[in-house]
Amino acid sequence: DVKVTQSSRYLVKRTGEKxxxxxxxxxxxxxxxxxxxxxxxxxxxxYFSYDVKMKEKGDIPEGYSVSREKKERFSLILESASTNQTSMYLCASSFGGDGTTEAFFGQGTRLTVV
Amino acid sequence: SQQGEEDPQALSIQEGENATMNCSYKTSINNLQWYRQNSGRGLVHLILIRSNEREKHSGRLRVTLDTSKKSSSLLITAARAADTASYFCATDAPESSGDKLTFGTGTRLAVRP
Structure with a gap:
């Protein structure tokens, strides 16, 4: 079975933290x-990435950056967390090709910025 | 931008009844997929229908696609309490790179025992 693992289920951070x-x-x-x-x-x-070190902006990239140094790992970075970034964050992966493959999701990280 | 819009936003039915959810999208697509999300969890893929297909079945699921109307429907027959979840459609556009999927806002389905 495909497994997508997100590092935390719940996270609480302070405004301005990276x-x-x-x-x-x-x-x-x-x-x-x-x-x-x-x-x-x-x-x-x-953001999304279709190869190592490749990334493209999605619909709402402002305030975020990403890193993909290895094929299996994709990191989302909040440079300076703000309260409007309190949200559920979902990571997904897919095999690649012509869009006929399904996306597999992690369990989600609920981030609260205080 | 939101590609898919599901309708209705919320649906409540009795166990054993059928549930129908609709999805409308704005641009041409390669494929349309339906996903399910249990409360507070990640999404799970249910079914994919290609742009040249009109109907597809998988167990108790039936999906239709009308590319002329840019719409799709998901029918769950004989719903069970365990089908209670949110359901999302997702589309990918022919010109998109990396198989980028655009999701709609979802339909919350509640199945009463």
Whole structure:
């Protein structure tokens, strides 16, 4: 079974802190994604990566950066956390190709910025 | 931008009834997928339908796709209490790189025992 593991289920950080959310997948997937999920807004794409060291902005990249130094690991970085970044963060991966493959999700990280 | 919009936002039915959820999208697509999310958890893939397909079945799930109307529906037959979850459609556009999926806002389904 594909496994996507996010480093924390719950996280509480202070305003202004630098925050790292880690995601690891064990199926040699090409693509990895970071979404945030807020009530009434569904899932919104922050950043995605289709290869090591490659990244592309999603719909809401402001205030975030990412790192993909190894194929299995995709990190989301909040450079200076703000209260409006309180949210559920979901990492996903997929095999890659012509979009006919499913995305596998981690269990989510609920981040609270105080 | 939000590609998919699910309708209704919330649905409550009795066990044994059928549940129908709809998804509308704005641009051309390669494929449309449906996902399920139990409360506070990650999403789980349910079914994928290609843009050249009109209907697909998987167990108690039936998905239809109408590309002329840019819409899809997910039917869950004989719903069970365990089907209580949020359901999302997701699309990928032909010009997108990295198989980027765009999700809708979801339908919350409650199945009463």
């Amino acid at each position: 925050v790292f959310l880690e995601c690891v997948q064990d199926m040699d997937h090409e693509n990895m994604f970071w979404y945030r999920q807020d009530p009434g807004l569904g899932l919104r794409l922050i």
